[in-house]
Amino acid sequence: MPEGDTVFAAAARLRAALDGQRLTRTQFRIPSLATADLTGRTVTSVRSVGKHLLIDVGGSDDDDSGLARVSLHSHLKMEGAWHVHPIGTKWRRPGYQARVVLRTATHEAVGFDLGILELTETPDQDLAYLGPDLLSAEWEPTEAIRRIEARADEPIGTALLDQRLVAGIGNVYRSELCFLRRVLPTRPVREVDVTAMVDLARRVLWANRLRTARTTTGQTAPNARMWVYGRRGQLCRRCGSPIERDQLGSIGEDRVIYFCRQCQS
Template identity: 75%
Template structure:
């Protein structure tokens, strides 16, 4: 499931393939960008911001400093970016491709992207996001302040609100609540927000370069998570069966896993 660490890893792969390279071919396979053509321009940077991925591209050759844009994508549930040498067969069906970017040596393809757009001012467009948990200049104090500004909100919902802190998804919020020993329905005012924020940063940071996410420190497929995806299985700490529920804004219920004994 794409969360901040997944997007960070995707940006790292794309940066290695595209950063500083001239695009010789671009194809956008969404109606709103059907006529867009960024060929001939140079990729100036690739970065992740929470769950968002930005590929910054220079302006035209005659005025590279003017007309610079960013290819903004969000993976949502099914999206992925693949990078490979030119001519290699795609690992997903062509009808799932939403954008194709080629340099002289490599090709990057975005499949099933939940969001794909070209922005002239990406920083303003994403200014609503809370502090990015994987940013080098991570603002811990601001993240704590934003979460504590909604004291009556359930902690499980607050952690998922990208306006408060960016990068956490369903997997991490279940694991964070378990490791902090709090039910996801507990109000923010009754939670040690600083400790939860610090744990969030550590978990995402330690997984940002892993191929298989783990919150237990174990890498075996059946041992990576404390509670997420383990409904009915025994809690690794107390032996109580793990439960599953739905928790999210009205009309946007999202799955949550928890131990009814270890979490209060």
Template identity: 85%
Template sequence: MPEGDTVFATAARLRAALDGRRLEWTQFRVPSLATVDLTGRTVGSVRSVGKHLLIDVGGPDDDQPDAGGASVHSHLKMEGAWHVHPIGTRWRRPGYQARIVLRTATHEAVGFDLGILELTDSPDADLAYLGPDLLAEDWEPTEAIGRIEARPDEPIGLALLDQRLVAGIGNVYRSEICFLRKVLPTRPVRDVDVPGVVDLSRRLLWANRLRTARTTTGQSAPNARMWVYGRRGQLCRRCGSPIERDQLGSIGEDRVIYFCPHCQT
């Protein structure tokens, strides 16, 4: 499931293939951007902001000096992915799922089933509503702690998922963080050690930001990577009680929570 660490790693792969390189051919496969052509422009940077990914592209060549730069803004949502292929390599997902193709002289980056895809000339202003990015190089926890503590009556499980308070946590980390801090996701923020929760959130995402397979237990085996997420009915790794699953917030799979009813209070 794409969360802040997944988007950070995706940006790193795209940066290696695109950063500083001239786009030899581009194609947007969404109606609103069907006529956009970034051919001839140079990628200035690729960066992640929480769960959002930005590809900053400079202005066109000197024969069109009046046009400025822009940013390709994407969000993976549930099904999206960016793949990087050497030119001539077969895509790993079907072509009908492709939403954008950015091609350099040696590689092409293809965005598949992106939940959000848009072109903007004000990316930082567009994302100013987000809380502090847990994976920012200049991370400092004070603002994130303050934003969460300003919601004393809100369940901690909902506060962690609110990208306006802190950016990067999704459903997997929400469940795992609450388990490791021994709190039920329904516990109100006022009864939670928020600095401890924020510190753990940063450490977990940072440790996983470039891993191929996410783990919160420190184990790499596929059936040993998570404490509670996706483990309904299986035994808690700490106390042996069956892990439970429930809903928190809006009905839908994106609001599913996993927890140990014995270890978490």
């Protein structure tokens, strides 16, 4: 499931292939951008902001669009992915899933099944509603702690998933973080050590930002990476009680949570 670490890693791969490179061909495969063309422009940066990915593109001598700078904003949602291929390499996903193709002289970057794909002249303004990015190089926890603590009566599991409070945590990490801090996701924020929770969130996401296999247990075997997420009915690695699964409302929708009632009560 794409979360802040997944997007950070995708940005790193795209940056290595695109940063500073001139786009020799671009193709958008969604109706809203069907006539857009960034051919001839140069990629000036690739960056992640929480679960959002921005490819910043400068102008070109033969560009008559009037845009000196534009950003390609994407969000992976549940199924999206960015792949980078040397020119001529077979794609790893079907062509009908491709939403955008960016080609340089040597590489091709393809965005598949992207939940959001748009061009914007004001990327930072558009994303100003987000809370502090857990994977930012300038990370400082004070504001994230303040925003979460302001939701004193809200369940901590709901607050952790709210990108307006802190950016980068998804459903996997909120279940794992609550387990590691020994609190049920339904516990009100006022009863949680928010400073310790935010510190742990930063450390866990940072440790996983470039891993090919996300782990919160420190183990990399496929069946040993998670403490609770996806383990309904299996035995808790700490106490041996069955892991439970339930729903927790989150910003207008129900999202599945996993927990050990014995360890987290």
